[in-house]
């Protein structure tokens with residue numbers, strides 16, 4: 153099976169071109185094997201680039217634990233780069249089908265290769281049961297959540313996949329590794345959840361670290377950054393356009409007056425290979 157290793161702001165996945173490659177039946181097991189950083193290729197998960205009847209390609213994404221997610225913000229920028237660079241559809245405006253619907257992307261190319269992508273991520277889902285969470289509100293805003301002996305005030309938003317955002321004075325390992333895994337499996341989230349920790353720098357800048365559902369801490373999370381930008385506006389902490397600093401790089405988020413969220417960021421190809429097992 154041929155694969156390509158790519159990352160978006162350090163959020164790295166193994167990509168397989170399913171226009172050409174045949175996959176084993178057990179895709180969750182394949183995702184776990186290729187993602188292993190010691191015995192596999194190494195990555196935050198596996199992303200399949202598949203034919204689509206509704207767009208130029210369809211993305212399927214699997215976390216490192218083999219669970220499938222509806223959406224991946226950093227992944228979809230890399231899928232767009234692959235589709236553009238490898239001539240599956242060499243268009244500056246692409247449509248990619250995801251578990252969260254068909255999204256429109258704008259590709260910015262340098263010397264014939266895509267290097268930045270702007271994604272219309274659609275409207276955030278704010279209704280608690282649709283996120284899903286049992287916390288009340290649309291969205292749950294400053295909702296009390298008992299975790300590790302503390303009562304956190306969290307905001308919950310779905311960008312097709314679920315996010316639980318906590319604003320903190322300083323984003324520390326204790327938040328990400330101590331509290332993050334407990335939020336991921338908290339009973340308030342029936343499908344588990346991605347946990348973001350946000351430090352506000354100014355009305356237009358924030359720092360984020362994430363504990364991702366199914367993958368643990370990653371260097372960036374595109375859907376998480378979008379959800380956090382929406383949460384920051386709803387909590388009165390930032391303006392509608394914000395630069396988000398993540399351990400692996402920066403993303404620009406804009407929550408437009410139309411209600412749609414736009415994310416702009418890098419997409420990088422690292423190497424190709426062949427998976428033997």
Ligand SMILES: N[C@@H](CCC[C@H](N)C(=O)O)C(=O)O
Nearest residue numbers: 221224225226313373374375
């Ligand atoms: N890193 C991704 C999100 C990947 C899926 C997530 N862990 C989930 O289970 O929902 C991103 O860039 O959005």
